[in-house]
Amino acid sequence: MPEALPVPLLSAAPEPPRRGRLTVEIRQHATGWHQGLVLAGGLALGMALATAILLACGVGLSDLIQEFVVSVVSSPASLSAVLIQAAPLAIVGLAAAVAFRVRFWNIGIEGQMILGAVAATAVAIHDVGPAPLRLVLMMLVAALAGMAWVLAPALLKIRLGLNEVISTLLLNYVAFNGLLHLLYGAWRDPASSFPNSEQYEAAERLGELGWENLTWALPLAGLLTVLCWWLLNVSRFGFLSRVAEANPRLGEGQGLPMTRVMLAAALLSGGLAGIAGFSICAGVEYRMTQSFFSGYGFSGILIAFLARNNPLGAFVTAILVGVLFVAGQSLQVFYGIPGAMVQLIQAVIVISVAASDFFVRHRVRWVSGRRSDV
């Protein structure tokens, strides 16, 4: 370290006038308006960056407006494609929101989706149960399988303090390899010998609603949204989850069952993820493919994050992300934009919104210069 220059204790020279500068303070409370404004700013920044990236990739501005806005509003086929895409997105968004509400970082949504789809497909392949009840049974086992896959990380966190970010993530890779084991082995489609499961029969598919190609997956997502909203905002569990979010130690001290709340939320999250896996297989692809889950884990986190873990907000956000997915597919087909662009745009938006959050939690002020003789 360089030594400081010797400075006389009582300096005769006056202190130089201070220049103005920015100061940062922690803001205790932000009004709803303020939060909304900052969120809108963050979103706008993210979208501006995303637009810039797409323009740099050679897509024209008018093409972007056409793909992202006009076609969704003007064509029923596009709107229905968006809503079909939004249904599983909403469910994974709920899965993430429920877990994040109690600060359980469930990053294993994709693994739980895989387990759910595997369980549902097992029921479909082996024709378990009477045909009229088949779908209900498939959904039930999907939820249970998703719960089972998150149970170990949840218990390990509660009992041993094992970090759930890493354990849930590692289990994604285990589940994925298990899926490949089935699809390249016992469950390979005998009809085409592609690594898919065989096609679901009619009784194993979510029925169509009668408008465009919409299926019952969308009402299912809506129902789950309302259920989660009631659970998180009205019920006693919702109150307990708020305590767990704000200060679990305080709750523990008050004799509230904080560990049980965390376990319940984690299981609910895993169950929802399992249902999301089921809804894609039974409502969109009518079979289990080797990549049906791909990207949903991240989108679930994004949706919960943007919706501030609010179920109703998650449903709305899921529709917007659905627009991005559908537009991304058409950009890929017609403009040669890589499929990874959808993920890049989502990441840019998450980062912008997360960064803008700084202005919710802090007050930044300009302090003007002071003269020392004041």
Added chain:
Amino acid sequence: MSDFIVNWLANVPAFALPYALAALGLIITEKAGVLSLGAEGFLLVGAMSGIGVLLGIGDHPALALVVAAFSAALLSLVYALLVVTLRVNQVIGGLALVFLAQGMTGVIATRAGWTNRPVDGLQPVPLGGLGEVPVLGPILFQHDILVFAAVPLVALVAHVLGRTMFGLRLRAVGDGPDAADAAGIGVAATRYGAIALGAALVGLAGGYLSVGVAKIWVEGMSGGRGWIAVALVIFARWQPWRALAGALLFGGIEALIPRIAAIGVALPQYLVLMTPYLATLAVMIWICLRHDGTSLEPRALGIAHMREERR
């Protein structure tokens, strides 16, 4: 049987090195109190930019590795801005960074046409007759330059962190940022430096994955190794030498998989591929079980620092 063991041991360093380099990088970052969940992303960025240099500029493996480290360090500044300056939750920030890197590498590599194109990559250092020595030759002397550099690098990091002024400041920032701040150490600057330096090592590990081992770029090729490295650092209790031991353990497991297949033992391939992840989980559970209360985790790990009410 002895052939099997020699082949296996000869392959361990190449599998262990990415873990060792990534874990070293993570130790540097986390010793300064910054959780680093972005490792998977830095691996990808390093791996892609290394291949990009080989395909775009020419067959210069050394340059490719330098660029791999540099580009990861560059991207890590985004992470530093998020978690140090803007005080974003470090779990969210780290995950967002991984997703950003996944999307970015996918878009760039696809547009540049770098996917699935084999390269010559890094070759073993020619040591003449030494490599021909039976048994010891393949195990010890048929490796590339980075493998030989690994042990000195671990020693260097251990020395710098443990025995230099720079290392002391870095650890002070990670254990007690308030006290470090009061002592005149720039907390934010130190953390920016630790994040960039750590990311450079993780990026080097990624570059080694593509340029040194796979000699090809495939989207998402890091395959969860960044997360395993995060677990490895906890296993190593933030100590460089223990991280090297852990890297050898995980590298040993991973190197075993292709060897078993090569001698014609028919095991269910995809179930075998689960083992690195399950082994990581098992190791983490084991650490938690023998947890003795005196954790060596940097005390301010994951906590953003702010001088309260600065005037």
